[in-house]
Amino acid sequence: MSHYEEVKVHGYDEFSKAVSERKGKDIFAYFSGDKDAQGLSWCPDCVKGNIIILLRGEMFHLPEGSVFFYCQVGESWKDPNNEFKKTLKLSGVPTLIRYGTPQKLVEEECFKADLVRMMFTED
């Protein structure tokens, strides 16, 4: 049993709903381009083998009782006015955020294990 909850969601509405159901929790979210059945994506960086392994490797450092969202942004991403951009201020994928705080890692920053660990362990 891990000390954190892992949630997989697809698209903004699903993400938003799942977040509202977990009020008061320390929420981390990794936003990625959609993956197809073969595991390929229009955002190759987002699904690069080593990024997922890297994240998995650092999840040990997640605070007790926290929630980790793996969110595929869906087709809506093509729309420049999509909810992710407007409401969550996402500038690109992949992005890793600590929900409700200014803490975020964008694109290449997500590939640095020490930065991911810093976000997971920061007070």
Next chain:
Amino acid sequence: MAALCRVRHRWKRTNCIKLLTRNLTGTFDYDLVVIGGGSGGLACSKEAAQLGQKVAVLDYVEPSVKGTKWGIGGTCVNVGCIPKKLMHQAALLGTALKDAQKYGWQIPGPISHNWSTMAEAVQNHVRSLNWGHRVQLQDKEVKYLNIKGSLVDEHTVKGLTRTGKEIMLTAKNIVIATGGRPKYPTHIPGAVEHGITSDDIFWLKESPGKTLVVGASYVALECAGFLTGIGLDTTVMVRSIPLRGFDQQMAGLVTDYMEAYGTKFSWRSVPKSVDKLASGALQVTWTDKQTGKDQRDTFDSVLWAVGRAPETKTLSLEKVGVKLNEESGKILVAADESTSVPNIYAFGDIGEGRPELTPTAIKAGKLLARRLAGQTNELMNYDNVATTVFTPLEYGCVGLSEEEAESRHGKDSIEVYHAFYKPLEFTVAERDASQCYIKVVCKRGGDQRILGLHFTGPNAGEVTQGFAMGFQCGATLTHLMETVGIHPTCAEELTKVNVSKRSGLDATVTGC
């Protein structure tokens, strides 16, 4: 020249001693340990790391009396420049909204300001800056330790974590950049228990309400300025003169404007005591020095802005022999930021005689890192530094005040050109521009070298920055006259200044 010689000899001497130490004890944990993660400390440590040095930066924020604390970045990011300028902007927008109606905007109903909305937005921005610094430090491979550092010997720093755990670090060089904190007037009963300082004002979740700001420094005036601008009943209590150290004619224009715009001033007043009433309000008793009588009024908040004290008490400086200026308590430093101990350096607000400004701390920090890495001999140039006071009517300046110029060169050897101008934007808005003013203090005769340049008006910081470069290049009045202005702007009035104080002529700018 003398300073450079001193540096060379010290370097030679230090090199010998260090070689000896290293042979006896082996290598140090770090090439450089920086105590203080503010504007100076961060710039120095990041630069050093980029130059291949092994660096650690220690940052620790002792909570304020009221319990306020913040993340990495120091005073500027957390409780200074950044939140100040944002709240100043909030206040300016309030004025702009009033002006907007004259420009045709239909604004339904009265406009009110919500402190919590502004505070949350400002605090969020500050937190994003804290995070940005953390990512940068990690990226540049600077070891960051959230511990309270103190000196053990000239190569050893002791760190205390929040939980009281002790960590020891050894370093070839140590840099102290711990800055300062606001002073409390501890001799005034109730001051510490009931008052707040600039450490607290930006982090309040609720509006401070009717506020008494005690002090007449730029901190006091800037805070009082934005508090008034967002609609709060604000009083400034001044013991003697406003903006000590600044050109006093300009300081007067700044306070005149503030008074005209609703900030109350209690001149020549000294607070005696602060009591908390049953209602929760604060009753302040003060002495009016002119009448000798005591006065009393109630406020929701009392903000002390009566000076800043250097953060040196917990560094154990005496133990290691780092000498301080007895009066100010700041660390005595040479032109190369070195202290009385060969491999210990200090700069930023903590250095005696240094400007308490972010850009000078950043530049000095970078140059120090470069010198320590053996990349340069360049020393920090602290002259000709331009500054701006972000009061409701902003005041930008570079160079000498009129008084300083008179004192250094003699009244007969200087020529002061000046002009009262009206920003175009004020016309339609029907705003009073009585305090919008320009003053260029020059050396008399010849090309009339500019000794000091002063400007009150909108966007003073933006206006002054460009002229600061000219000043740095040794600009003369002739240069200024030869510069064609950009029209229509306030800044162009500087290029058109032609009436001298000596002539006694009317200095009001008329028309195009």
